[in-house]
Amino acid sequence: NGDMIKGHFRKDFMxxxxxxxxxxxxxxxxxxKGQSIWDTYAHTEGAIEDGTNGDITCDTYHKYLExxxxxxxxxxxxxxxxxxxxxxxxxxxxxxxxxxxxxxxNKFIDGLLANNIKPCVTLYHWDLPQxxxxxxGWQSEDVVEKFKEYxxxxxxxxxxxxxxxxxxxxxxxxxxxxxGMGIHAPGIKDPMNACYQVSRTMLLSHAxxxxxxxxxxxxxxxxxxxxxxxxxWCEPKDPSNPDHVKAAxxxxxxxxxxxxxxxxxxxxYPDSMKEHILEMSKAQGLKNSRLPVxxxxxxxxxxxxxxxxxxxxxxxxxxxxxxDETQAFAIHPDMPSFVYxxxxxxxxxxxxxxxxxxxxxxxxxYISKTYGDPSIIITENGCSTKHSVNNPGDxxxxxxxxxxxxxxxxxxxALKAHLLDGVDLRGYFLxxxxxxxxxxxxxxxxxxxxxxxxxxxxxxRTPRKSAATFTKII
Ligand code: GBH
Numbered sequence: 001n002g003d004m005i006k007g008h009f010r011k012d013f014m015x016x017x018x019x020x021x022x023x024x025x026x027x028x029x030x031x032x033k034g035q036s037i038w039d040t041y042a043h044t045e046g047a048i049e050d051g052t053n054g055d056i057t058c059d060t061y062h063k064y065l066e067x068x069x070x071x072x073x074x075x076x077x078x079x080x081x082x083x084x085x086x087x088x089x090x091x092x093x094x095x096x097x098x099x100x101x102x103x104x105x106n107k108f109i110d111g112l113l114a115n116n117i118k119p120c121v122t123l124y125h126w127d128l129p130q131x132x133x134x135x136x137g138w139q140s141e142d143v144v145e146k147f148k149e150y151x152x153x154x155x156x157x158x159x160x161x162x163x164x165x166x167x168x169x170x171x172x173x174x175x176x177x178x179x180g181m182g183i184h185a186p187g188i189k190d191p192m193n194a195c196y197q198v199s200r201t202m203l204l205s206h207a208x209x210x211x212x213x214x215x216x217x218x219x220x221x222x223x224x225x226x227x228x229x230x231x232x233w234c235e236p237k238d239p240s241n242p243d244h245v246k247a248a249x250x251x252x253x254x255x256x257x258x259x260x261x262x263x264x265x266x267x268x269y270p271d272s273m274k275e276h277i278l279e280m281s282k283a284q285g286l287k288n289s290r291l292p293v294x295x296x297x298x299x300x301x302x303x304x305x306x307x308x309x310x311x312x313x314x315x316x317x318x319x320x321x322x323x324d325e326t327q328a329f330a331i332h333p334d335m336p337s338f339v340y341x342x343x344x345x346x347x348x349x350x351x352x353x354x355x356x357x358x359x360x361x362x363x364x365x366y367i368s369k370t371y372g373d374p375s376i377i378i379t380e381n382g383c384s385t386k387h388s389v390n391n392p393g394d395x396x397x398x399x400x401x402x403x404x405x406x407x408x409x410x411x412x413x414a415l416k417a418h419l420l421d422g423v424d425l426r427g428y429f430l431x432x433x434x435x436x437x438x439x440x441x442x443x444x445x446x447x448x449x450x451x452x453x454x455x456x457x458x459x460x461r462t463p464r465k466s467a468a469t470f471t472k473i474i
Pocket of ligand 1: 020169170173230312314350351352380431438439447
């Protein structure tokens with residue numbers, strides 16, 4: 001899938017793996033931790049494919065020293081992980097922090113640095129404190145102040161050592177899955193309204209936090225802060241058909257552009273998205289668009305709140321204009337694009353992930369061109385396997401040839417974007433360090449460079465072949 005080229009990334013390129021608190025930590029009710037919406041959601045009957053939850057998962061809360069050893073062995077220069085808001089601030093009140101939670105992250109950060117691994121910290125990877133949810137969560141304006149208060153607390157505690165921050169992970173997935181389809185916490189199924197409302201409070205939370213860091217901490221702590229957006233690459237099924245071209249562009253606008261345009265461009269949602277949702281709203285007899293209008297003041301607040309572009313990318317789709325409503329993309333009932341994979345593409349673990357390395361190079365170029373050549377950090381990219389699909393008989397899938405190919409070929413395309421196209425690429429974080437709780441899929445879908453034995457109380461971690469492949473590339 002594309003020629004291999006030789007060359008190097010920047011000398012200071014960040015090489016790492018990524019994880020998220022709820023997916024790896026466990027200790028869900030230990031040492032004063034509060035509950036999060038994912039604790040609640042995963043404990044709800046029928047919510048998770050295999051009926052599991054993240055109560056223990058990789059047990060990183062107790063086994064973090066092993067994680068650090070694994071990162072060291074990989075030769076990672078960086079590690080991206082997230083903080084559990086409810087472990088740090090069980091009541092979401094920064095005047096009543098949980099000392100054990102603060103101590104845990106201090107030990108962890110110090111352990112990384114002692115091994116010459118720099119932390120990249122995500123403040124929010126989907127595990128909102130349940131007490132914040134109980135007061136309206138992302139659907140209430142109050143969340144903006146709460147988020148800022150939490151971020152302020154984190155900068156004050158960890159910012160002396162953490163120089164790379166991500167405010168929010170994939171707001172688009174949160175909005176679509178958590179509030180549109182209702183298949184992620186908090187499980188709200190309101191694609192017409194809630195889905196759009198929370199995109200606004202997320203943008204405002206991010207923007208206020210960025211500005212607070214800049215005014216209160218930047219001079220002293222001298223770190224970088226931004227947001228992480230996920231995006232598929234999307235191409236017209238038939239590039240000579242203008243409807244297909246429009247549908248592909250709309251898909252990118254309404255997923256990546258929904259958040260990228262406001263932050264990296266002009267403070268507002270893409271025109272295509274605003275116009276289309278207004279039209280759909282009017283057709284329903286509404287006076288105003290279901291997509292909340294951002295005021296001039298809000299636009300100015302949001303615009304430019306980034307130090308880099310955090311990108312999560314996994315796969316690619318083809319697009320056509322929708323002809324049949326039942327084909328509507330579930331995340332967006334307003335989506336006029338019908339998207340699907342090319343049947344010739346190789347499939348990874350589950351239904352959604354097709355291996356299309358060239359899509360990464362195209363997406364990197366698109367971002368660079370559309371958003372004024374920002375420094376880009378690939379904050380996630382990786383490949384899942386489903387038990388015994390790829391390697392029957394190898395139950396731990398330690399010989400994960402497909403993942404090795406995935407990593408090599410995607411990085412090869414990233415290198416082309418850097419060397420041949422001049423994209424300003426600064427780092428690459430592989431999703432993920434070890435098998436973990438894969439949200440609605442539970443433990444049925446595995447992304448790890450390390451296999452984790454979830455039957456074993458010790459949660460033994462075993463390197464897969466891909467761990468060695470990644471290290472060799474690093
Ligand atoms: C990222 O989301 C997340 O940041 C990370 O936490 C997660 O573990 C990782 O990717 C792997 O999924 O099964 O058809 O319902 C990327 C966006 C959203 C893509 C959920 C897969 C499931 C599609 N992901 N989606 S489906």
